Amino acid sequence: MTEPLNVAGEGGRLTYRFRPARPGIRLSVVLLHGLTGDERVMWVLESALPPGSLMVAPRGPFPAELGGYSWRRTEGGGWPAIEDFEEAVTALSGLLDDLEARGLDRSRLILVGFSQGAALAFAAACQPRSRPAGVVALAGFLPSGDVTCLARLPVFWVHGTADKLVPVARGRADADRLRSAGAHVLLCESDVGHKLGADCLRGLKAWIAETFPGLSES
Numbered sequence: 001m002t003e004p005l006n007v008a009g010e011g012g013r014l015t016y017r018f019r020p021a022r023p024g025i026r027l028s029v030v031l032l033h034g035l036t037g038d039e040r041v042m043w044v045l046e047s048a049l050p051p052g053s054l055m056v057a058p059r060g061p062f063p064a065e066l067g068g069y070s071w072r073r074t075e076g077g078g079w080p081a082i083e084d085f086e087e088a089v090t091a092l093s094g095l096l097d098d099l100e101a102r103g104l105d106r107s108r109l110i111l112v113g114f115s116q117g118a119a120l121a122f123a124a125a126c127q128p129r130s131r132p133a134g135v136v137a138l139a140g141f142l143p144s145g146d147v148t149c150l151a152r153l154p155v156f157w158v159h160g161t162a163d164k165l166v167p168v169a170r171g172r173a174d175a176d177r178l179r180s181a182g183a184h185v186l187l188c189e190s191d192v193g194h195k196l197g198a199d200c201l202r203g204l205k206a207w208i209a210e211t212f213p214g215l216s217e218s
Contacts (some may be wrong), residue, residue: 005018005040037060054099071116072085118138161189
């Protein structure tokens, strides 16, 4: 298997970890870490993705107060709104533009966000330059604001019933809010905390296969 490349951001671009797709019809996946994460922590999801997928894991542009990185400039003030991610969405859009020359396929692009990274994924999906073909929200939340921009978006939402950082009640309410906006949401709950459970990992694989039929398997 090809070793991932670590690319340092220059000229306002994001630092990221990248592995190109193998030849054939492949998924393009952007892995968005949570608060205090970086470009390495989401790579553990590799086994949940179709073999040979293009994978990129960018680093948040702002240092987090507790270490690591963030997708918003400031962390105070409660749950963020869509506009709080404007700078990060602009940076992510630029990265997607750059990666099209390296094989990124927007018709098979999914944004996989953990916690704060899921909120960024929804904010990015509201913009034409960064709208994916699907979003996977892992222990995440939906930013406040108008989410009618997410109509018809396929979403796989994963939440732990024992999550103390983002309570499952918040996840359920946000999933309902997405459905009301016209998104196509499948919610998977596991008896775990702030992480992805094994049963929802299997559910993620099934959702990808159903949402993106015809992907190469080897």
